[in-house]
Amino acid sequence: MRSAQAGVFCSGLPFCFLGVRVVSSLLRTYLFLQKSIRTAPDPDPASGPDVSRTFSRLAIDVILSAPGLKRRDGQLRMAETVAQVLAGERPERAAAVEAGTGTGKSLAYLVPVMLYCVREGRRAVVATGTKNLQEQLATKDAPFAAELVEKATGKSPTFAVVYGRANYLCPALLEERLAELEGKKDRRGREGQELEFLRAVVEWWRKGGSGLRDSLPSEPPEESWWLRVSADDDGADCRECRKTGCPFARAREAASTAHVVITNHHLVAADWKVRQVAGLSLFAGRGDVLPSVLVIDEAHDFLDALRSSLSVSFTAGRVKRLETDIRSLVKDLESLVEDAEEERREGNGKGSPGLQASRGAREGLCVGVGEGEDLWKRLEDLFACAEEFRRQRKAEALLLFPPPLFDSAGSLLPLLQSRFSSLLDYADWLFSVSPVDGKERKKFERKLERFRERLLEVSEAFRRAVLLERHYRTYGPPGDACWYEENRFCAVPVDVSRQARDLWSDYRHVVLTSATLFPFPQSEGFSWFREAYGFEEGEIALGILPSLFDYGKQMRAYILARPELEPEESRKGKDGNGEDRAEHLAESLLELVNGVSGGVLALFTSYQEMRRVASLVKPRLPKDRLLLIQGEAGRYELLQRFKEHGRGVLLGVSSFWQGVDVPGEALSAVFIARIPFPHPEDPVVEALTFLAGREWFVKVSRPIAALTLRQGIGRLIRTEDDTGVVVIADPRAAGKHRRLVESCLPVEPEVKSR
Structure with missing residues (x-):
C-alpha cells in the first residue's frame, strides 16, 4: 500500500502540482510532492460538536463521520480547500481542483457547500456537463451529503434538480401543435404519424405523466417531433410561462428556494444571460435569495457550453417557422374579429368600420405577397450558393471570412425585417380591435411580444452569421468564428474568457473541478487555465489531487514508433499514404485485440480514418469479438452493448474520448490512433490559431491535444482493481512530441519500433 499523498494548492507559486507517484526522471511532467494532509485525528462522536472548530475542520469531520466510508486523503484535502474558500479562511474567492477518478470529489464539494448554505442562509448551484452525473448527484451523492450535514448541524439541507430545457414538455406548445395538425385535412405521411405520437403524449400527460423526456411512454420516431413541443423550442416562452402544471416551471419553482440546485452547464450559461438581460434568474423567483455559490463539475467542458449559449445560427427553416407561427396567430385573431362582427351585424343589421379596416389591412398585406415571394427566392439562392461553395x-x-461571401446579402435583411414587421403590425392591429379580454388577452399580448423577440433573434443571427458583423478578424478575440454547414449559417464567439469572468462575478464563491482540468500539471497549465477561464492571479486557488490508483502496477503504456504509422501530414515526401497508414493501424489494433482478454476501446480523430480501419478489421476479427462502430447506433446503446459483451471492440471519435466509464475487464485496453491535435479547419480552432499568431502551437494546439489525450488515457483505469494497456500508434509520440505525451501518461511508456 502506498503512503498517503495530498495535492498542493496555490494561487501563484511557480511550481505547485502533484501527480500519482514519485518518478526518477526530471523530464517527467508529473512531479509528486510528499505532503501530509493537515487534519486532526478522527472525531469522537460522543464528545458532541466543537464550536471552536474552524469551518474547514468541521467539513472534514462531517465527512469522516460517515459510517463505512473509506478515508481518502485527497477527498479530505479538497473538502478542506473548498471549505476554506467559502468561509474566508484563505484569501482566494474561488478554487479549481483537478481530482481524478475515485477521489470522491462529489462529496468533497457537496458537504462544505451544504454546510455553508444551512449555516449562513445561502444558496448554491451545482452544475455538471452530463445528465448521468446530474442523476448520480440527485439520487445518491446529494441525499448522502444532506444526511451527514443534518446529523452534524440539526439542519436539513434541501436540493432540487433542473435539467436542460429540451428535457421538459411544454404543454402550451403541445396544445398548439396538436390543434395545428388536427386542423389539416390531409393527415397522411409524416404529419399523420406525428399526430399519433402527440396524441399519445397528451394521453400520458393527462394521466399524470412527469413531463420529462426520459419518462415518455415511447420514443419519438423523429426527435424533431419532441423538440417541437419541448421547453427548448423557439416558441416556448419559459420566462413568462403561466401554464398551470408546466414541468419546467415546476422544476424552477422547486429550485427557487432549495439550498442547492443541481443543474447542467448550459442552464448556468442561460441563467447568466437572463440575469444580464432581464435581471431575473432561472434558479430563483422574484424576491427569492439568489444563489451565491457556484460549483462547476466536469469543468473542462464548461467553456464549450458557455460558447454554445452565445452562438447563433441562421436557417431558412427558422424563418419559415416564424412566418407560419405568426400567420397562425393572425388567423385566430381574424376569426375572433369576424365572429364579433357577425354578432354585431345580426344585432343591428350593420357592419362596423372595424371589419372594413380588417379587410383593407388584409388587402394591403396581399399587395406584399410578391415581396414575400422575392424574399423566399433570394433566401433559396443564398443557401444554394453557400452549398455550392462548400461542395x-x-x-x-465552409469557413467564412469578411467581406460577406454574397454581395447581395446586405439587402436581404431589410427585406426580411420589412416582411415580418408588416405581418406583426397587422397582427397588432387585429389584436387592438379583437374582443378578447382577461387571461386570453394577456396570452395574445405575450405571444405578439415573443414574436417580435424572435424576429430580433433571427435578425441578430443573420447579422452575425451571414453578414459577419462581429467576425473575429475585424472584431478581435471576442468576435465570432463563422461558417456554413448543413443548410445553416453559424457564428460562435472565439474567446469567452470575458463572458466567463462576468458570469463568475454573479457569485460570491466559485468552485471548478474535473478529473482532467489542466492541460499540464504545472504552472504552465495553471496559467493557461486562469487566462482561458477569466480569473486573475491571486483570486483562485489551483491544485491537483493525487490519484488513488497505483498506475505502476495497474497500467502499461506503449508507443508504436514504426515509420509506416506516421500520420500523412508529417510524412513530407516520405513513401506511403493515408490508405497505407489505415492498413497498418488495423494490423496494430488486431494485434492488441489478440493480446488482451477483455474489451478494447479504439479512439480516432477522424471519421474517415475510423471507418477505413473498421472496414479492414471487421473481416479479420475473431468470432468471439463484437465490433461496435460510432455512428452505427447511438452512443448510449454502443456503450451498453460494449459493457455487456465484455470482449467488444469499440471504435469511436470525439465524444468517446471522454465520459466512457467501463470498469473491469470489459475495458482492458485503449488504442489511440494518433495524438489528438485539433483539426485546423475547425472554425473555433482556426480562429484561435490565427489570433495566437506565432504562438499558435503553444497556446492552442498543444493544450487542446494534452487535455484530449489525458481524457482518452483516463478511460482505462476506473477503479483500484482495474488493470490494462494503453497503446499510442503515433511515432511522433516517441519523437518530437514525446515530452507532451509523457506529460499525459501516469507511467513511463515503452517504445516499440517493430
Whole structure:
C-alpha cells in the first residue's frame, strides 16, 4: 500500500502540482510532492460538536463521520480547500481542483457547500456537463451529503434538480401543435404519424405523466417531433410561462428556494444571460435569495457550453417557422374579429368600420405577397450558393471570412425585417380591435411580444452569421468564428474568457473541478487555465489531487514508433499514404485485440480514418469479438452493448474520448490512433490559431491535444482493481512530441519500433 499523498494548492507559486507517484526522471511532467494532509485525528462522536472548530475542520469531520466510508486523503484535502474558500479562511474567492477518478470529489464539494448554505442562509448551484452525473448527484451523492450535514448541524439541507430545457414538455406548445395538425385535412405521411405520437403524449400527460423526456411512454420516431413541443423550442416562452402544471416551471419553482440546485452547464450559461438581460434568474423567483455559490463539475467542458449559449445560427427553416407561427396567430385573431362582427351585424343589421379596416389591412398585406415571394427566392439562392461553395471546397464546414461571401446579402435583411414587421403590425392591429379580454388577452399580448423577440433573434443571427458583423478578424478575440454547414449559417464567439469572468462575478464563491482540468500539471497549465477561464492571479486557488490508483502496477503504456504509422501530414515526401497508414493501424489494433482478454476501446480523430480501419478489421476479427462502430447506433446503446459483451471492440471519435466509464475487464485496453491535435479547419480552432499568431502551437494546439489525450488515457483505469494497456500508434509520440505525451501518461511508456 502506498503512503498517503495530498495535492498542493496555490494561487501563484511557480511550481505547485502533484501527480500519482514519485518518478526518477526530471523530464517527467508529473512531479509528486510528499505532503501530509493537515487534519486532526478522527472525531469522537460522543464528545458532541466543537464550536471552536474552524469551518474547514468541521467539513472534514462531517465527512469522516460517515459510517463505512473509506478515508481518502485527497477527498479530505479538497473538502478542506473548498471549505476554506467559502468561509474566508484563505484569501482566494474561488478554487479549481483537478481530482481524478475515485477521489470522491462529489462529496468533497457537496458537504462544505451544504454546510455553508444551512449555516449562513445561502444558496448554491451545482452544475455538471452530463445528465448521468446530474442523476448520480440527485439520487445518491446529494441525499448522502444532506444526511451527514443534518446529523452534524440539526439542519436539513434541501436540493432540487433542473435539467436542460429540451428535457421538459411544454404543454402550451403541445396544445398548439396538436390543434395545428388536427386542423389539416390531409393527415397522411409524416404529419399523420406525428399526430399519433402527440396524441399519445397528451394521453400520458393527462394521466399524470412527469413531463420529462426520459419518462415518455415511447420514443419519438423523429426527435424533431419532441423538440417541437419541448421547453427548448423557439416558441416556448419559459420566462413568462403561466401554464398551470408546466414541468419546467415546476422544476424552477422547486429550485427557487432549495439550498442547492443541481443543474447542467448550459442552464448556468442561460441563467447568466437572463440575469444580464432581464435581471431575473432561472434558479430563483422574484424576491427569492439568489444563489451565491457556484460549483462547476466536469469543468473542462464548461467553456464549450458557455460558447454554445452565445452562438447563433441562421436557417431558412427558422424563418419559415416564424412566418407560419405568426400567420397562425393572425388567423385566430381574424376569426375572433369576424365572429364579433357577425354578432354585431345580426344585432343591428350593420357592419362596423372595424371589419372594413380588417379587410383593407388584409388587402394591403396581399399587395406584399410578391415581396414575400422575392424574399423566399433570394433566401433559396443564398443557401444554394453557400452549398455550392462548400461542395467545391470539399469541406464539411465552409469557413467564412469578411467581406460577406454574397454581395447581395446586405439587402436581404431589410427585406426580411420589412416582411415580418408588416405581418406583426397587422397582427397588432387585429389584436387592438379583437374582443378578447382577461387571461386570453394577456396570452395574445405575450405571444405578439415573443414574436417580435424572435424576429430580433433571427435578425441578430443573420447579422452575425451571414453578414459577419462581429467576425473575429475585424472584431478581435471576442468576435465570432463563422461558417456554413448543413443548410445553416453559424457564428460562435472565439474567446469567452470575458463572458466567463462576468458570469463568475454573479457569485460570491466559485468552485471548478474535473478529473482532467489542466492541460499540464504545472504552472504552465495553471496559467493557461486562469487566462482561458477569466480569473486573475491571486483570486483562485489551483491544485491537483493525487490519484488513488497505483498506475505502476495497474497500467502499461506503449508507443508504436514504426515509420509506416506516421500520420500523412508529417510524412513530407516520405513513401506511403493515408490508405497505407489505415492498413497498418488495423494490423496494430488486431494485434492488441489478440493480446488482451477483455474489451478494447479504439479512439480516432477522424471519421474517415475510423471507418477505413473498421472496414479492414471487421473481416479479420475473431468470432468471439463484437465490433461496435460510432455512428452505427447511438452512443448510449454502443456503450451498453460494449459493457455487456465484455470482449467488444469499440471504435469511436470525439465524444468517446471522454465520459466512457467501463470498469473491469470489459475495458482492458485503449488504442489511440494518433495524438489528438485539433483539426485546423475547425472554425473555433482556426480562429484561435490565427489570433495566437506565432504562438499558435503553444497556446492552442498543444493544450487542446494534452487535455484530449489525458481524457482518452483516463478511460482505462476506473477503479483500484482495474488493470490494462494503453497503446499510442503515433511515432511522433516517441519523437518530437514525446515530452507532451509523457506529460499525459501516469507511467513511463515503452517504445516499440517493430
